[in-house]
Amino acid sequence: MLSYVGRRLALGLFTVWAVSVLSFLIIQLPQGDFVTTHMTELADSGNSSAVYEAERLRAEYGLDQPIFVQYFDWIGGVVRGEFGMSFDWNRPVADVIGDRLVLSMVVSVAAIIFTWAVALPIGVYSAVRRYSIGDYTLTFLGFLGLAVPNFLLALVLMYIGFAVFGTDVGGLFSAPYENAGWSFAKAWDLLKHLVIPAIVLGTAGAAQLIRIMRANLLDELRKPYVITARAKGLPERRVVTKYPVRVALNPFASSIGFLFPQMVSGSIVVSIVLSLPTVGPLLLRALQAQDMFLAGAIVLLLGVMTVIGTLVSDLVLMWLDPRIRHAT
Amino acid sequence: MPRDAVVDEERISVASQRQLIWWRFRKHRLAMAGAIIVLFFYFVALFGDFLSTSDPQASEGQRSLMPPQAVHLFEGASLSPHVYAVVGQRDPDTLQRSYAVDPTRRIPVRLFAHGYEYKFLGLFTTDIHLIGTEGTPAERSLFLLGTDQQGRDIYSRLVLATRTSMLIGLTGVALSIVFGVTLGGISGYYGGVVDTVIQRVIEVLRSIPVIPLWMGLAAAMPKDWSVTQVYFALTVILSVIGWTELGRVVRGRMMQIRREDFVTAAELVGSRPRRVIFVHMVPLFASHIIAATTLALPLMIVAETSLSFLGLGLRPPSISWGVMLQQAQNVQAVALSPWMLVPVIPVVVVILAFNFLGDGLRDAADPYDL
Numbered sequence: 001m002l003s004y005v006g007r008r009l010a011l012g013l014f015t016v017w018a019v020s021v022l023s024f025l026i027i028q029l030p031q032g033d034f035v036t037t038h039m040t041e042l043a044d045s046g047n048s049s050a051v052y053e054a055e056r057l058r059a060e061y062g063l064d065q066p067i068f069v070q071y072f073d074w075i076g077g078v079v080r081g082e083f084g085m086s087f088d089w090n091r092p093v094a095d096v097i098g099d100r101l102v103l104s105m106v107v108s109v110a111a112i113i114f115t116w117a118v119a120l121p122i123g124v125y126s127a128v129r130r131y132s133i134g135d136y137t138l139t140f141l142g143f144l145g146l147a148v149p150n151f152l153l154a155l156v157l158m159y160i161g162f163a164v165f166g167t168d169v170g171g172l173f174s175a176p177y178e179n180a181g182w183s184f185a186k187a188w189d190l191l192k193h194l195v196i197p198a199i200v201l202g203t204a205g206a207a208q209l210i211r212i213m214r215a216n217l218l219d220e221l222r223k224p225y226v227i228t229a230r231a232k233g234l235p236e237r238r239v240v241t242k243y244p245v246r247v248a249l250n251p252f253a254s255s256i257g258f259l260f261p262q263m264v265s266g267s268i269v270v271s272i273v274l275s276l277p278t279v280g281p282l283l284l285r286a287l288q289a290q291d292m293f294l295a296g297a298i299v300l301l302l303g304v305m306t307v308i309g310t311l312v313s314d315l316v317l318m319w320l321d322p323r324i325r326h327a328t
Numbered sequence: 329m330p331r332d333a334v335v336d337e338e339r340i341s342v343a344s345q346r347q348l349i350w351w352r353f354r355k356h357r358l359a360m361a362g363a364i365i366v367l368f369f370y371f372v373a374l375f376g377d378f379l380s381t382s383d384p385q386a387s388e389g390q391r392s393l394m395p396p397q398a399v400h401l402f403e404g405a406s407l408s409p410h411v412y413a414v415v416g417q418r419d420p421d422t423l424q425r426s427y428a429v430d431p432t433r434r435i436p437v438r439l440f441a442h443g444y445e446y447k448f449l450g451l452f453t454t455d456i457h458l459i460g461t462e463g464t465p466a467e468r469s470l471f472l473l474g475t476d477q478q479g480r481d482i483y484s485r486l487v488l489a490t491r492t493s494m495l496i497g498l499t500g501v502a503l504s505i506v507f508g509v510t511l512g513g514i515s516g517y518y519g520g521v522v523d524t525v526i527q528r529v530i531e532v533l534r535s536i537p538v539i540p541l542w543m544g545l546a547a548a549m550p551k552d553w554s555v556t557q558v559y560f561a562l563t564v565i566l567s568v569i570g571w572t573e574l575g576r577v578v579r580g581r582m583m584q585i586r587r588e589d590f591v592t593a594a595e596l597v598g599s600r601p602r603r604v605i606f607v608h609m610v611p612l613f614a615s616h617i618i619a620a621t622t623l624a625l626p627l628m629i630v631a632e633t634s635l636s637f638l639g640l641g642l643r644p645p646s647i648s649w650g651v652m653l654q655q656a657q658n659v660q661a662v663a664l665s666p667w668m669l670v671p672v673i674p675v676v677v678v679i680l681a682f683n684f685l686g687d688g689l690r691d692a693a694d695p696y697d698l
Contacts, residue, residue, distance in 0.1 A: 147679040152676070156669065264537040
């Protein structure tokens with residue numbers, strides 16, 4: 001059991017390291033460095049001391065150092081919580097990101113909760129009433145949910161909300177709460193606004209889970225113990241819920257491993273479409289403005305959060321499923 | 329045993345693997361429907377210029393955001409397809425452009441009409457299009473699905489976008505197959521440390537949120553790159569992450585047959601690993617690779633669409649579904665001219681079709697296993 005935890009932790013750390021290298025790559029890839037961009041601006045405005053200024057800035061930010069020295073400088077700063085400066089905003093990256101990262105995670109978690117809440121009853125229903133009209137309809141809807149890319153779903157929902165109901169479904173807060181401090185009313189407002197993003201993000205995952213749940217439960221329902229239970233006269237509802245559903249439930253917990261990265265990933269584009277105050281729109285703007293420290297920090301933080309989320313779900317799964325706990 | 333069943337049994341026992349796969353696949357109705365739709369889309373991709381009506385780049389401010397036009401098939405009782413000319417005017421107060429049909433000016437629509445010039449399949453130059461107008465060029469009179477902000481014909485753009493979007497999936501997947509089969513093959517063949525390293529890499533790549541990564545890599549493309557350079561860079565970016573699923577499938581199969589006699593025999597006669605993997609082992613599960621590829625294609629198409637939609641993927645003058653949808657980012661604009669959302673339909677249909685097709689292929693890939 002300890003070795004399992006150890007292996008998971010090691011893999012998590014390795015992933016974090018890989019993400020950090022990739023994020024650094026994203027910072028480094030664009031031609032020239034931010035000083036070049038900055039200098040062009042200065043030269044455009046007729047500043048003659050640009051060359052001297054460039055040398056000074058390069059030295060200050062260590063851009064004249066070899067690449068791996070730069071990487072260690074950067075990662076060392078990250079560990080201390082310093083992500084560098086955002087040149088677009090002219091503020092430290094950590095300030096710019098602020099609580100947007102938390103909101104990104106809130107959106108992703110809400111989407112996962114939605115996914116489970118929808119997939120469990122529908123999966124059970126589809127398995128128990130196999131080949132019924134309801135099963136076919138839900139399976140088809142599931143396929144459709146899987147096929148519609150979530151940002152297109154967001155686009156269409158935005159359009160329907162706007163054209164039919166005359167409301168703007170975007171955003172995470174109503175206007176009065178936007179800059180207000182946290183309060184119960186604000187949290188409630190957030191909750192109401194989370195519904196649309198959760199549906200948009202969760203539909204595809206729910207469709208996947210419904211199919212897994214249905215297949216697992218069908219396998220389970222064929223087993224002799226179910227027939228025995230039924231033969232002994234147990235009410236059908238109890239026959240299904242007492243054991244088969246619980247056994248078939250395991251993939252739900254393990255699904256976090258693939259759901260979470262998917263949700264975080266999807267939340268970026270969906271946030272841009274629905275203009276949610278998460279890191280999504282920030283990342284897009286940073287990339288467009290070549291504000292690479294900000295972009296790199298966002299990619300890194302999203303990766304780290306995903307790894308932590310997956311790790312936690314692995315541990316929960318271990319706690320739930322004795323087969324994993326006792327495997328060596 | 330009834331006679332028919334005996335005949336069936338005999339037929340099955342002498343059938344080739346290819347036949348068995350086909351019989352199995354044919355039974356899967358949704359997969360057959362998916363196959364037909366996918367073929368249709370590739371047909372559109374191939375003959376895009378012929379099927380379009382207007383030059384997709386021909387823009388005209390006077391025809392900005394025109395709604396779709398109705399085609400009237402009959403004139404009285406006789407078949408004579410035509411459209412009516414549309415006159416645009418600007419509301420002097422709101423500056424809103426509105427369009428009115430002019431029922432006095434009738435424009436005949438016919439098959440195999442002359443339109444803009446293009447190279448048919450890259451072979452010869454022609455100006456024949458499947459549908460076109462007589463008298464006036466289609467660029468000024470025929471807008472089956474309306475026009476976009478620059479007054480370009482959405483139908484023609486949609487047809488040509490199909491080519492870009494369908495092909496980017498194919499090239500991206502082709503690269504993924506190269507990565508996936510090679511790395512998955514090595515991983516499954518050698519096992520041990522190599523296997524562990526490659527498997528960890530796959531796990532890492534799968535546990536990273538891909539879209540931010542794609543966005544970062546795509547944004548790093550220099551702004552002055554040509555359309556073709558951007559296109560190829562994008563396929564590489566997509567396949568760098570897209571190969572992992574294929575890699576896993578290939579590795580699993582390799583592990584299964586690694587200890588089979590024919591592999592040992594090949595090794596004993598002195599075949600080098602590369603030959604054993606690619607000549608003896610990979611062909612055995614080629615059908616699985618095809619199935620996995622079919623399931624990977626829609627992911628590529630969605631990725632390209634999302635990146636282009638965000639303005640980080642293909643850029644105008646390329647036309648793809650994502651590039652077209654870029655104009656639909658603003659809700660207010662979409663609410664006024666909902667036909668800008670039309671590219672959503674082919675995206676959804678083609679993804680659905682690929683998924684059904686892939687599911688059917690996966691089931692049929694192993695015809696012996698019942």
